Amino acid sequence: MNENSLIKTLQDTIESKNKTIESLREELKKANENIEYLIKKLYGRKTEKTSAIDGQLVISDISLGLFNEAEKEADLSVLEPVPFEEPIKRTRKGYKRKEAFKNLPQQDHVYKLDESQRVCPIDGDSLSVLGKKFLRSEIKYIPAEISIVNIYQETYECKRCKKENRPGVFNPYTPEPVLQHSYATASSVAWTMYQKFVQSVPLYRQEKEWKQMGFPLSRATLSNWIIKTSEEWLIPVVEKLREELLKEKYLHADETPVQVLNEDGKKNTTKSYMWVFSTSENSKRGIRIFKYATGRSGENAKEFLKDFRGYLHTDAYSGYGKVEDIHHCLCWAHVRRYFTDALPKDMSGPEATLPATGVAYCNQLFDWERKFKNLTADERKKMRLEKEKPV
Template identity: 45%
Template sequence: MPDTEQEYKKQIRELEQQVRLLREQVDFLTRKLYGTKSEKTSALEIEGQMSLFNEMESCADPDAHEPDLVEVEKHLRKRKYAGQREKLIKDIPRSKVLHTIDEREQICEKCGSAMAKVGEEFVRTEVQFIPASLKVIDHYRETYECRTCRKNGTPYMEKSPVPHPPVMHSLASASTIAWLIHQKFELGIPLYRQEKEWEALGLSLSRATMSNWLLCVYRDWLSHVAGRLRQELLKQEYLHIDETHVQVLKEPGRKNTSDSYMWVYCSIRDCKQPVRYFEYQPGRGGKYPEAFLKGYTGYIHTDAYSGYNGVKGVTRCLCYTHLRRAFVDALPKDLHGTEASKPAEAVVRLNKLFEIEKELEGLDPEQKKKERIDREKPLLEAFWSWAEIHSAGELPKSKLHTAFRYALNNRQEFFNYLEDGNCSISNSLAENCIRPFVIGRKNWLFAGSPKGAAASAGIYTLVETAKANGLDAMKYIKYILSDMPGSIFLENPEYLDDYLPWDPMVQERCR
């Protein structure tokens, strides 16, 4: 065969591979754009599709009886149980409105005599919305003088104490700033949209002023509590870690279009004193988690990003949700085709692992560890043996090849969770923790400066940690800004413990 013909065939094979990769990429992006956003694999009907890949002869049974017809009981919609509406409104203040007949109309239409009240009946319950309103508070303080000392020529005067404001020489109060933080960091409403709301309430408040308030309260008060939470977090033996990009303007030596990153470090789900710590960094390099976790020894739950490889002294547990997602992404458009057999089987195998984990919820760590070794380890070993066999021959750079490499290159890290029953098979907790930031980012788009990004990270730390500890985040912020100004926590750092979200006083006042 001439060399030119061999070259043509080689070129054709390469072009066919490129077409296959491009078609796969188009199908993947189309599914991402128009398909379901849920990661529940039940929506893909993979379990049912697996039977399509078996030979018909393996399931055929000529002696099988036809199934009997069974009358299926019709579906009835569940009625709402009694008291459901009352349960919804039990914590809302309520009042009674009694509708009466005017005295001039309390005349009997038949005989013209005056009527007497004989009772009243309940008609309905409704919820009334009362719009927010502003109130101006003018603070005065009294001055006292000792008249005796004055007569003796040694005058003595004393003024009554006044609470310190959260921001000096401003209109800001603890409740005002707590509402700002609630709007931006919990509801994702950017400051430029809050301007209009404040104006509707009667106060022309610019976004620059609001930004200054937030920066000041973070610098003077909130940063100290956030730093204390970081210390508590690093005492814990198990962490979840994730990161997401954020655009930050005015970074020294960088373009405004450069990607910076918000990192989140979380306690595990069953932690008694959970912390959600956010940290802004100008990049995604491994030096950032290395610096944060310097001296830390314990388990960290992450994805397979190589930036975590340089963290010393930790045991890394990789996320099976990410692994399953890689095989879901490898599913072709046609789930009935033979190309879907391998990724579908991988998803089914991994789903069995998640099903067992659901059954093990509530067990103590030692018992969970034993059950995992007995029930899950054989499944994992079978999965990796299957992956080694079926990964051969897959088109390089294809989604399925990438998924197999993801599993095979990180086998030990995927097995590490078996060492301790407190570890998790998923890093979804960190993803859920960082989701409020991602939702807010869609609205405010970017941070105006590195200082603003750092302040946002600290405020997100307090808000999400408060929520993780069962607190009302707005009440928690208001409590800190009402009580902390004027305290001597700088001279006595142990006073900061009084503002941690699990402190009994905080729990009592901020729920």
């Protein structure tokens, strides 16, 4: 091999290795970005709120970092953010005692002098009431109590019918029990459900509370109350609510993973899903229905919404594509989440420009929506076309 051939071979080898190094650097960069993203999702703050940084260009609430003049001209001028009015800063309303107490029953306790004390210690004349002054308000806690209500039904008879051998025995109407052959009442079952599902009090702790109040109830009994009343009383209500929900023109839907322990045929580590279907914020009837499913298949949404013919507002999950005969609307909050996920730790670098701009545009849209909140549907549509379409 002559000298020129050797040099050419070495140059080709160097060029090939440089390309390999550059490719590996790009792969390493992407891997580091993925690692940073996963660390942020796992350990980072959960809120998607963004704050402005001093000395940087701000659209709505997000800064677009002025890294240097060249990068600004190269990136930000192409995107051409549209101007908008700065949002009015709202201060927190002051605490008002009357507002806090307006729904509570009120009673006055007036401290008075005894009759024997209503004598002037100076000249012995009788004291008369001049008035009263307010000193303070106190909150009084009345502990819960339970009692046994024994239900009787009186029986009446007609004497003449009896003499003439006609049916003459009459009974008054008596409401059916909440559950047959059970001590359960509407109040006791409602309290059990409230404690369990609103206050997150487990049944074993409720069991102890019932025992302390003098009426021992096992957690198995409490569980039966919840299940049986749901099947006999609440499911028919939910079905009626679903009928009304599907009559709406606009609906929202979403699904979130849940973990169910000791479910037949599934490991405890397997994900199940809770689906939620809701009317819009401006609906005259606020309805939200939660539906449990063992999986995330779009068939769940298709089956639930099979009689719906309006506008369905969801994220970009492809499963909602199985819902037929609807107008599918996507969610800007989910779009914004992709931009916030793409924000790097170092906001001063050029990599922050595009995702920060995306967040800024979304914030601008959300700011307009807050301003349009109290408008009618027609007014809101007009303002959206006028203000939001340019964005």
